[in-house]
Amino acid sequence: MRWLRAAGWLLLVWWTIRSGLAGQFVFLDFVNLAFHEAGHVLFSFAGHTVHYLGGTLGQLLVPGLLVPYFLLRSRQPFGAALCLWWLGQSFANVATYMADARDLALPLVGGGDHDWNELFFRFGVLVAPSVARISGATRVVGLLFMTAGLVWTGWLAWSIGERSELRDRLTDRYPWIALALGD
Numbered sequence: 067m068r069w070l071r072a073a074g075w076l077l078l079v080w081w082t083i084r085s086g087l088a089g090q091f092v093f094l095d096f097v098n099l100a101f102h103e104a105g106h107v108l109f110s111f112a113g114h115t116v117h118y119l120g121g122t123l124g125q126l127l128v129p130g131l132l133v134p135y136f137l138l139r140s141r142q143p144f145g146a147a148l149c150l151w152w153l154g155q156s157f158a159n160v161a162t163y164m165a166d167a168r169d170l171a172l173p174l175v176g177g178g179d180h181d182w183n184e185l186f187f188r189f190g191v192l193v194a195p196s197v198a199r200i201s202g203a204t205r206v207v208g209l210l211f212m213t214a215g216l217v218w219t220g221w222l223a224w225s226i227g228e229r230s231e232l233r234d235r236l237t238d239r240y241p242w243i244a245l246a247l248g249d
Contacts, residue, residue: 071223085155086209089162098159101128118181122160129153143246144222151215157208164201
């Protein structure tokens, strides 16, 4: 079982490098796309701007809401840690989409409007430096969440004996952290 967790963790590291750093496609982007498109439908009632934002909101809300669900409701910190990583990967995916707002090179589902081209145009930030700054900041947020998810899943993948002493030290000083560390 330990080797399976290690292999899964290494896959997350590989996807972090591909998606978070290089902006390349990973399998999870298919899942993100489904929630992105559902977000457009869900937020279509609130006007054009929110409709365009709805795709990104849907894509970020699903993993973002699953983190507290797994942590607080299900008491499954490993699931919460994976969803935190997924939230970061989703931010990295959005950053790639944002960065394409000027070039319009990415293929779009249904061939419709490019959400971020439209949004950046509406807010007057479709100039190259602004697009690069906003998409770069979004990628950094994604990398921070992905890194936190990697550290958290790596912690939880250790055996209980290996991590109990460090856990005891941390929870003595910060009792609230016991929920996230599991056991």
